[in-house]
Amino acid sequence: MVSDTNPHFEDVDAETVDELLEQMVRIRRFEEGVLDEFSEGSVPGFVHLCHGHEASHAGMGVAMQPDDWLAVGGSRLHGQYIVKGVPFDEIMAELFGKATGPNGGKGGSMHLADVDRHLYGHAATIGSGQNPAAGLALAQQMRETGNVVLSTIGDGGTSRGSFHTALVFAAAWNLPVVYIIENNGFAISYSTQQQVGIDSLADYGKPLNIPSYSIDGSDPVAVYETISEAITRAREGGGPTLVESRVTRLRGHFEGDKQAYRTEEEARESNAERDPVTNFQERVIEAGHITAEAYDALVDEIDDEVGAAIQFAKDSPDPAPSTAYEDVLRLPLYGQGEGDA
């Protein structure tokens, strides 16, 4: 069931296509659920939705093994949590700030961390997470675990020095790490073309002789293949890889962003042309990989799971005030009593 129109389909097996499709739909439907709940006022703070990044997240997630580490970065994170295997219930509860979230409701949308699933948490100082990722990779190398580290970042974060420092360390020590730049063309409002003076962000790897690729991040098969190759290289001792995954940001930076920096027409065009979910949906149906009915059934099934996660989050308790001092430092603090942190 290989489509002539898709040169990539022939390179991956049907099972992988299934996985890529399912992960993409899971991300999109989850985010639609978040959007509804955010509009209703159920989700505190603000949210950055992944619309447009689904193929990049799915390709990366399907390429990695459960024991590989993911140090998430950039702003569009929910899809990355999903492909790392964190259940909908837990992610949704964290977004709602509930005690049942992986961070106990203290992390929210941006800071979800799950050591059991080898998901390293994110700091909002984007471009800083690449250094701990290098450290995780050094630890894998030293302890010969065979696991690799994937680390994501947005286009905006690549201007920070700590990102480049991480590349220096990774190259110097030949670390088993794959850095993925999700370039969606905007650091909030500032276009990538304005931000940097180079054609491709993958060029940042060149001076360090890091194998570097710039790919269409809206094509899950391309992402899967490139990152699989990078992971294999890292696992076999071949060192780091830098991948620029060119994606589209289909919504504002945050929900409520008026997007004064781009016209409605520009936004509409990018939606129509580069929505990775509808594009891939059409491709797999046209290729006969899945029927339209089966696709609809998949969406319904995932929607049910999203609905259940929303209900779980709503039913979950808020964190108790007594937990405010928990998990800052080990308690009791040198015999000075709990709550004295």
Place this chain on the structure above:
Amino acid sequence: MSQQAPDIDGATENLTLVQAVRDGLQSEMRDDEDVLVMGEDVGKNGGVFRATDGLYEEFGEDRVIDTPLAEAGIVGTAIGMAAYGLKPVPEIQFLGFIYPAFDQIVSHAARLRTRSRGRFTAQMVIRAPYGGGIRAPEHHSESTEAMFAHQPGLKVQIPSTPYDAKGMLIAAIRDPDPVVFLEPKLIYRAFREEVPDESYEVPLGEAAVRREGSDISVFTWGAMTRPTMEAAEELAEEDGIDAEVVDLRSMSPLDKDTIVESFKKTGRAAVVHEAPKSGGLGGEIATIIQEEALMYQEAPVERITGFDTPFPLYALEDYYLPEPARIKKGIRDAVSF
């Protein structure tokens, strides 16, 4: 609260403070293969202050790691290693060089425990020589302990003796939380003390009363402990003022119990630190006294500190750093109020 170095059984060696740091590192690296050292020039060179002298030869390049010149990378990489379960001890060559790593310390190390509901902690010790008196300006001499003490999730420790340097460093390496371990480089080689050969811990979070007294409590730490002790001895002789000198040792968490207990006894206080006055820990200590023991207070808390300026060079350094004459004046002002 504890007194001066306790009685020691067993073999000892007469060490300087920096030698005791080296001894502590070596001791923990022998006991725990997850402990490793990393930083600029710490390997083959043994560290610019020789704090890692000989460790490269004993433990090899995998555990004594020379790094590129990039503090964000040194500390950030160590955080990832700690998240995995290793126990890195990154060295920052001078505390003033730490600013590129500040984001890593604040945004990652200090928050890993909270962010992961206690399942990850950044068990690491960030060592840095700090403080003035070595005839080098700005970054090579400044004291920014308050910047780290202000950050929840970090522990900030400063030894002032060789015995404490080894014992506190070992305790810090074993502590599950990230510790900023600041070493007063002015007294790296100023004096020697008997230090046990064996491994031992000096508990973190506890101040030490270096001199008992009844007229005023003088709180200090690091390299300021010695001029403060000198001032106290001279005041006893010259003015009959009996000052209690408390070496805080732990900037975070502060040992409130010892601070308050000492103050209730004397009713007067001075704080001696070489960091700039504004926003320094002297203000925090004065406030703790107000909150916990206002009715005992007989005089304003004197702050004898560095100036609110970048750290100056050469001749001006002697004015900047509190020394016995200035400390004595501050104590006299508080006592005669």
